[in-house]
Amino acid sequence: MNQFINKKVVFRDLGPMDYQKAWDYQEELFAETVAIKIANRKLDSADQKVTPNYLLFVEHPHVYTLGKSGDEKNLLLDANGLKDRNASYYKINRGGDITYHGPGQLVGYPILDLDNFFTDIHKYLRLLEEAVILTLKEFGITAGRIEGLTGVWLDHEAQINPRKICALGVKASRWVTMHGFAFNINSDLSYFESIIPCGIDDKAVTSLEKELGRKIELEEVKEKMRRHISELFEMNLILE
Numbered sequence: 001m002n003q004f005i006n007k008k009v010v011f012r013d014l015g016p017m018d019y020q021k022a023w024d025y026q027e028e029l030f031a032e033t034v035a036i037k038i039a040n041r042k043l044d045s046a047d048q049k050v051t052p053n054y055l056l057f058v059e060h061p062h063v064y065t066l067g068k069s070g071d072e073k074n075l076l077l078d079a080n081g082l083k084d085r086n087a088s089y090y091k092i093n094r095g096g097d098i099t100y101h102g103p104g105q106l107v108g109y110p111i112l113d114l115d116n117f118f119t120d121i122h123k124y125l126r127l128l129e130e131a132v133i134l135t136l137k138e139f140g141i142t143a144g145r146i147e148g149l150t151g152v153w154l155d156h157e158a159q160i161n162p163r164k165i166c167a168l169g170v171k172a173s174r175w176v177t178m179h180g181f182a183f184n185i186n187s188d189l190s191y192f193e194s195i196i197p198c199g200i201d202d203k204a205v206t207s208l209e210k211e212l213g214r215k216i217e218l219e220e221v222k223e224k225m226r227r228h229i230s231e232l233f234e235m236n237l238i239l240e
Contacts, residue, residue: 007236008235019090114177136152
């Protein structure tokens, strides 16, 4: 194995955190990793440093975020509407369209150097989806993918009433990732009525609470997601 491959991933549960603060923190870790990779190109192999990896879990206050390829028309609120809903709004540097984050939703931000794992963004997204699919299976829920659509869906095969339970949107540069997934656990789904989620207007959004008819312990979901991500990526997860 290449001596510079680092499978260690530092896990940090940030708890409830303002979106801008979490975004700034992601950018800090992302820039740190990219800077190491750029510096390594100018160094002899003996002097090169391994790049770090992080997995952040967080829960945001009500916020809508629009990806760089998104359409602002998919936000159905004006400034006054956002204020009435006690929600903020950000245009951000991930892929994808508009989505919602809020209390009761598990948001995951992997800041990984994919040179430590595999250099394949398609595989990266599919493994994040798979971690959610396996977690839902432990709750007795069958979930999967819909061709051409990123994220995790229920009723993905018959598609009589397809509904998204987890959205994905990422950024990658020099094979370093940021942003990630938003998994609806006990989310207030009424907030999705103020957007066209991910620009898709003919499919519903759901949550684990809605599907099971009861509140779910967020810590239980976090434990399962950590385990599945760690196993799928074959990483050595270090809890901090």
